[in-house]
Amino acid sequence: MTVGEDYPMKNYPALWLIPAAILILSACTGPTNPLAEYNPVTPPTALTVPTPDPARASAYDADTVERGQYLVELLGCASCHTDGALLGRPSEGAHLSGSNIGIAYTNPLASANPGVVYPGNLTPDKATGLGDWSDDDIVAVLMRGEGRSGHRLLPVMPWTAYNRLHEKDAYAIAAYLHSLPAVKHEVPDNVTPGRKAGTPYVHVGLYYRKD
Template sequence: MRQMLFGLAAAVAALTGTCAAWGQEAAKRGEYLVSIMDCGGCHTPGIFLGKPDMERFLGGSEVGFQIPGLGIFYPPNLTPDPETGLGQWSEADIIRAVRNGVRPDGRQLAPVMPYQSYSKLTDADAKALAGYLRSLKPVKNQVPAITGASEKPTAPYLAVVMP
């Protein structure tokens, strides 16, 4: 009996170590994906003003994108802050938004978000990405609200101007 318990304990320890190693590997993969997908290139405060605030990495942008006929959209906070970020979103919610461009409330994301390209993520990569975002330090940062096409903006935005 003692040998059996020792063997069971050894198996549990080995499995726990394997799970921990897999978790670390997934976190590294998620961080890598955030880097090559350039999430910080839109979702980091100050990025469009030439002064990225890396203390609030992925905390959302104060500068939006104007999409003619639709309005102005501000890249949201991707950190797990429960009030201003993804803290209330599940892993499945994050994956659905990244792959399909649909928020948990059913709203379609702005077309400037390249979810069409990200729809090709493997299941493992999508989970690694979501897990990494959920592991970040929460940043409390409320980005400006979406401004409709006929509304007056209250925050800066980027626009394409035809000559």
Template sequence: MTRAFRWMTWLALSAAATLAHADDVERGKYLATAGDCAACHTARRGEPYAGGRIVPTPFGAIPAPNLTPDTETGIGAWSADDFYRAMHSGEGHDGRSLYPAFPFTSYTKVTRADTDAIFAYLKGLPAVRRAAIPDSLRWPYRMRSLMTAWRTLYFDEGEYKTDPARSAAWNRGAYLVQGLGHCNECHARRNSFGAMVTDPFLAGGIVPVQNWYAPDLSMGTHGGLAGWTETDVVALLKTGRSSKGVAVGQMAEVVLRSTQHLTDADLAAMATYLKSLPDRDPPPQRESAANARELAMNGQKVYTDRCAGCHAADGRGKGDAYPALDGNGSVTEPTGINAIRMVLSGGFSPATAGNPRPYSMPPFSQTLSDDDAAAVVTYIRQAWSNKAPSVSPNDVRAYRSTPGG
């Protein structure tokens, strides 16, 4: 073999390796977007992925760490094995257990090939030096030794396993929903130790501290998305709006930062998986207030004066501008939290490529009393085909100054 031939072979192999690395970096960027990593690891007006954003929990606040390749304050000294161990096993570079505010409980399902691609993308970011911020966890939750028992009770480690009885699209959707998308981290109840209640899966729950109700994601009977089609799900994830409702609160940020950037094929796969979730038992309903009928009657007057102009007298909304309230899962969800917060604080949908100028709902906290707000929410939860329990003025007071708006 001549020296020239060896040189040409080396150049070809080097070029192929460079292209393969570039492909990994680009794929890692897409996967990091699918995982919505920037949402926690980017402080407001901060450098991308440089950490510093405070993640609130019922046990105290935890600052998200720096994921840029700075060797002292980021992941510059990490190896791909270290990163996989963090994602898969919930263990940091120093071997300590990570707190489940980092959703390793879902990311454990991500494959090694995908964690390697994400790591390659993060290692290619500009290095940002940012001193770590100490957490403010209360005692005894700051004792990491307690995580050993927590992990034994509540953490099932393991990559996603393909179900051969299901289609490729279903498996792709399950992988994204269960793993990278970590949907269950919000769309599930949590017990007193902060662990997700996963049976039934994706059955909805109040997001701790943020105080929004993340709905049940079943599209079957009694599910939070009952009556939705797969097209409706894709439209919401892609544009922030659909014929069945709009993304507001935390979901608006998820659409803005993450799901609008996913391929149509991946969004359709997620919808295919959600469509397969089983029917639900009728949810336990909270007891209506004794004066629910009176509240609804008063609420109809408020609705006619303040709401019907946009949402129509019959609750069917107006085209793409104003969503229907009749049959809207955000209106009829079990707690009434979302409707109360929308009336008080307004609703602001994300500006996406598919919906660059979304219509928003103004806040009424300054113009409606607790009694009037409770009345109009009760009315829309019980008017037309809606049959949800009433809310009380005390419920409204509880969310007037709630954090996480």
């Protein structure tokens, strides 16, 4: 057997097979972009917050309510608890009355149906907001992440950052929230991972890969 006879017959087809196989494989498995279904979000900014309703505010010391307003604006509560704000398009007149845009708390790139939470209505509407909450209930959320039914709130609500507040300041926030004009607005129920959310949502990182 000479090289001249054998080489073209056996190895030529093999050379063509390599790029052909790569092309077929990449067409089947394709390099997909996991972000293809996502849109970039204009980052939310700290929004101005509503002026208190004098009738409601009269239950508190005026300086306390003013301090609460300053803190709520500074701590950016309205950038989550306002409809549209998480997409950079806050609804006018709805500041602090809750968001229909959710926040995914599990990785939406790992599962098509992540868990989603909705920042609630912080105005004192009795049916849909904090009208039935005591000042202590609000302070428990801010300083300890304790929800009213004793459950721990997800750190998507940044109570882990707010727990360094002075208690007096946490009560000032509660006083201001209770002094707001009531807005009736019910946010959607939170969605557990695996169920499909019926609204748009943004993703805030909470988990990271171990490897």
